[in-house]
Amino acid sequence: MFHSLEQQEGKIIMNPCKAFLLKAAPAVFAMCAAGTILAADRTELMGFAPGAQVVKADVTEGRIDVISGIVYSQVKSQRSIRQLRMTVMTPRTKARKPAVIYFPGGGFTTADHEKFIEMRYALARAGFVVAAAEYRPVPVKFPGLVEDGKAAVRYLREHADEYGIDPSRIGVLGDSAGGYLVQMLGATNGEKAFDKGDFMSVSSDVQAVCSFYGISDLTSIGEGLDEAQIRIHASPAVTEALLVHGPAFGKFPGAGILSDREKAMKASSLGHIDGSEPPFLVMHGSGDTLVSPMQSAHLYEALKNAGVDVEYVLLEGAGHGDLPWFQKPVINRVVTFFEQKLGSPARDAAEGNNL
Numbered sequence: 341m342f343h344s345l346e347q348q349e350g351k352i353i354m355n356p357c358k359a360f361l362l363k364a365a366p367a368v369f370a371m372c373a374a375g376t377i378l379a380a381d382r383t384e385l386m387g388f389a390p391g392a393q394v395v396k397a398d399v400t401e402g403r404i405d406v407i408s409g410i411v412y413s414q415v416k417s418q419r420s421i422r423q424l425r426m427t428v429m430t431p432r433t434k435a436r437k438p439a440v441i442y443f444p445g446g447g448f449t450t451a452d453h454e455k456f457i458e459m460r461y462a463l464a465r466a467g468f469v470v471a472a473a474e475y476r477p478v479p480v481k482f483p484g485l486v487e488d489g490k491a492a493v494r495y496l497r498e499h500a501d502e503y504g505i506d507p508s509r510i511g512v513l514g515d516s517a518g519g520y521l522v523q524m525l526g527a528t529n530g531e532k533a534f535d536k537g538d539f540m541s542v543s544s545d546v547q548a549v550c551s552f553y554g555i556s557d558l559t560s561i562g563e564g565l566d567e568a569q570i571r572i573h574a575s576p577a578v579t580e581a582l583l584v585h586g587p588a589f590g591k592f593p594g595a596g597i598l599s600d601r602e603k604a605m606k607a608s609s610l611g612h613i614d615g616s617e618p619p620f621l622v623m624h625g626s627g628d629t630l631v632s633p634m635q636s637a638h639l640y641e642a643l644k645n646a647g648v649d650v651e652y653v654l655l656e657g658a659g660h661g662d663l664p665w666f667q668k669p670v671i672n673r674v675v676t677f678f679e680q681k682l683g684s685p686a687r688d689a690a691e692g693n694n695l
Contacts, residue, residue, distance in 0.1 A: 403432040404464050408454070412473060412495035413488060413537050424488055426473040426495075427454055429464040430503050431685070438509035438682035439469040441492055445516025445552075445661065448478045448485075448579040456515065462671045463513075467685025468678065469505050471496060475521065478582045482607040485517075485583075486524045487536045490544035493525070498539040509682040511548035511618075513674065515661060516631060519554020522546075523609035523639065526617050548681035550621040550674055553631050553660055556639035558584065558597055558604045563632040574598060583607070610638065615646040621677040622650065623670070625658025651677070 382388045408427045415422040431437060440463050444453050453472040464470045475488035493510060500507040514522035526549035528534055535544050555561055558580045562569040572578055576585070576594035584607050588594030597604050605611035620643055624636035633654065640652035653673065658664040679685075 401465070404461075405430045405432055413491040415476065415488075415537070422476065424474055424476070424491070425453070426471050426492060428496075428503055429460060429470040431464060431467050431469070433467070433504070435467075435504070435685065436500075436506040437467055437469050437504055437685045438511065438678070439471065439496055439503070439505045440511045440513055440678055440682075441489075441496065442470065442472040443475060443489060443492075443512065443514040443518035443521045444472070445514065445518045446477060448517045448520075448583050451475045451477050451485075451518075458666050459513070459671055459674060462675055463678065466675045466679065468682075469496075469503050477517070478579055479587060481586050482583050483534050485521055486528070486534045489521050489525050490528075490534050491537045491539075493544045493546060494535070494537075494539040494542050497542045497544075506683075507542075508547070510546055511550070511678050511682050512546050513550045513552075513678075514554065515552035515665070516554065519551035520556075520609070522549050523551050523554050523556055523620075524612070525549065526620060527609040527612035529616060529618060531612070546618055548619050548621075548678060549617075550677060551623065551636070551639070552665060553624045553628055553633075554622075554635065554639075555580070555631055556609045556635045556642075558608045559601055560638075561631055561635065563634045565629060565632055569629070580604075610642055613642050613646050613648075615648060617643060617646070617648045619649040619677075619681045620651070621653070621674065623653040623655060623673075625655045625660065625662075625664065627657045628660045630660040649681075 382392075382394050385394065388394070406427065406429050410426045410428060411423045412426045413424040415424065442453070442456060442460055444451055444455055446452060451474040453474040456472075460470045460472060471492065473489070473492040475485045475492075477485065489512070493512070496503065496505060496510060497507045512522040512525050514520070525544075525546050529545040561580060562573040573580070574596050575581065576588065576596045578597065581595060581597045584597060584604055585595040585599070586592070622636045622640050624633045626633055636652065640650055643650040655664055655670065664670065
């Protein structure tokens with residue numbers, strides 16, 4: 341018979357067996373919390389061997405399917421066809437789900453759509469169908485990228501059955517130049533002039549917009565920044581000038597963005613706001629020295645004054661696409677916004693293939 345305490349030479353000592361059990365208890369509790377059971381004998385389980393750790397995992401998460409290389413639009417020119425691609429992440433459930441399309445930033449010069457996986461995965465894990473779409477950057481002039489964004493929305497809406505999407509609930513998310521694009525998509529809801537290409541019988545309207553450090557006014561990207569930045573944005577070689585006017589060629593010497601304010605504002609979301617916009621979540625870093633935070637402040641004020649449902653989040657100290665934008669509080673804020681505006685996906689729906 342073992343006792344937990346014994347007397348030895350006037351001292352109270354702990355029985356070695358009891359001491360071992362007490363020392364091992366934290367590890368045992370930790371393994372139990374993780375779903376691990378150290379089983380001395382579970383011979384009823386096929387494959388059991390002495391010393392095996394028997395684990396039971398409770399099913400709390402579903403699967404996510406990923407399809408890459410989807411051609412959502414083919415843009416024809418005189419001698420070529422430009423195929424535009426997207427990647428779609430689809431939670432494997434039978435429920436009709438809201439969708440979010442991510443458009444990447446890249447200074448209007450690139451559109452590498454398979455990035456920001458942290459945000460896209462969080463949205464997919466929350467139950468959204470999440471697409472990431474490329475678009476035509478400079479040297480393609482405005483409104484090419486807006487036409488591409490609307491084509492991506494129409495593609496998903498047309499193929500809603502295939503991807504398990506509720507076509508009445510499609511939101512858009514973008515950062516930097518992608519933020520500019522999603523602002524334009526929201527601000528031009530109902531404007532048919534930018535609808536080009538396939539699936540013209542379905543709407544390109546979106547039901548929610550989230551913009552990270554986006555551009556709302558192409559004429560004032562450097563507002564409040566240092567003099568060097570302001571001079572750069574006055575150059576005819578800066579990317580917003582190339583987006584609106586194109587490069588110098590032949591008899592055209594090039595033009596700065598300020599050379600035609602009316603044309604620039606037609607290419608800016610602030611030039612389209614009329615109160616018919618969907619809900620917006622506008623986010624910017626107070627330490628952004630590439631795109632002035634005033635871009636988002638002005639957009640917020642214009643949307644609010646027009647009576648639009650808008651939230652503005654200024655991320656203290658954050659720069660342009662730096663690490664604060666990849667942290668859980670930011671990601672969770674975006675997921676919550678889309679859940680509130682598009683409706684919470686049915687995460688507990690029965691598993692089933694969409695395709």
